[in-house]
Amino acid sequence: MINIGKINTLQVAEVYPFGYALAPEIADDQVSEPTEVTTVTLPHDAIEGELAIGQRIEVFVGTDQRGDLVATTKTPEILAGETKVLKAVSGTHFGAFFEWGLDNDLLVPKDYQEAPINPGMYYVVHAFYDKKTQRLIGSTKLHYFLKEGSAYLNEGDSVECLVYAQSDLGFKVVINGEYLGLIFHSDAFKPLKIGQSTPGVIKNVRSDGKIDVVLQRDDKTGRDELQQAILDDLEAHGGISTLTDKSPPDAIYQHFNVSKNAYKKALGALFKQKKITIKPDAIRLNDKP
Template identity: 50%
Template sequence: MLNLGQFNSMTVAETLPFGFLLRNQHGDEAILKHDDPQHADIAPDDEIEVVIYEDKQGQNCASLTPPKVLCDNTAALTVTGVSKHGAFVDWGIEQDLFVPIAQQDRLMQVGLTYVVHVYYDDKYQKLQGSTKLHRFYPETDAYLKSGDAVTLLVTAKSELGFKVLIENRCLGLIFKSDVFMPIKPGQSLTGFIKQVREDGKLDVALQRDDETGRSSLHEQIIEDLLAHGGVSTLTDKSPADEINRRFGVSKGAYKKALGALFKQRRIIINKEFIKLISEEMQ
């Protein structure tokens, strides 16, 4: 059978006035239309990899250009239209993807972008989308541990902070207190597992908040001072955005690092500048 929303290996069985008839080894068929931007080099008997989808008439169609997201995966997609039954999102091929109202975490609006999971609905035998990610991803992961570097997709804003999809396999949360730069749903980021709670749920941070992370920031500050003749006007009173631009960390983390370096007698701190102790310059 054909795998909708996934790559399928097909053979060009016949040339048609409007495209090509494709057939797989099981006899399943799909149409590759001439308006596909990559159809020009196709010839009879060619074996090609295509993504299968259904058009408005329910006919199996093929695309040489992959969509923005394959079935069983998740991506940020923009709404192109809404009806009383649901919303339609642009997923990068001819036929927009349908997101039923029952699969919307909140009612979707035209022109806005949402994080959508693409899945095959066995009941209706159709590809559909959903913004209710908890139906498809767990909130725990047996292999992730504190300090692990991870890829993140910001899925939604909540009262506590931002919900994220971690490594495209489980859900987690970035608390407001750990957000030190502008982020928004649909944004891809790198981050770190801050902690694994007793119930197995995952808290995520955008910077390492352990001994390794703190040590790295300490050395970055020392290297920055050395590069600027031992003096910097970026103090613990500087704006958070300036600190983030220089070191990619929160103001709180920077202040802690300065405090640690001061206690180690590696720097001098005042309101206007920080300065390396002379021994560090040697």
């Protein structure tokens, strides 16, 4: 079986003047059985040297403008079923084209565009094989392909998020490349932009299955980790730091990757534990002179 839009390990079935016919490898116990094998063409100029009949090779299998299968040894930036950030390079009345590492750009038809696409800008695109047109194409309408809920994600799970849109409520994200979620504006303590990847934590899985994400862990484990990080930082700098609860949010984020509110809470907890002293211009470890 040939997987369109994926990396395939295929076998040379025939050698032609213009290239090679590649086919899935047939097991020994299947040779005597009648079988219909689909082949894909690998042009001679796509490789260095020559291939022999029976030789195996890893190739990416895509489609040309007519929908015919074609193989290449190049690996594109996105495979079928993946969702990634791509750059739009041109547009027509029927769609937009994106760079993806191959000679022919990836088409995102008008019907699969969430909003008008401007050449030169980056967008989050999902690649898929369209059986209707028999072509490998892309879409910025992610809800066509990715679910808004998951039975496998739970509150407190660490995830990787890809920002793909902004709404009145917050930033829409792709979670672990498979699901859709939302980071509310109130939880976005650092600047976010379309196409940006960021670690996150599942805040809540709503009754309707939709997923809310936050940028930092706010449970006991997260609070303990931040407090220890502050203590370790003080130890590494002679027991003193000028990063106080009055410092700008950007400075706190750059140093500890947390919001100013989370940092202030951690300082307050350490102060109550009598581990630090808080001054207007500095904080200090209590066991340091």
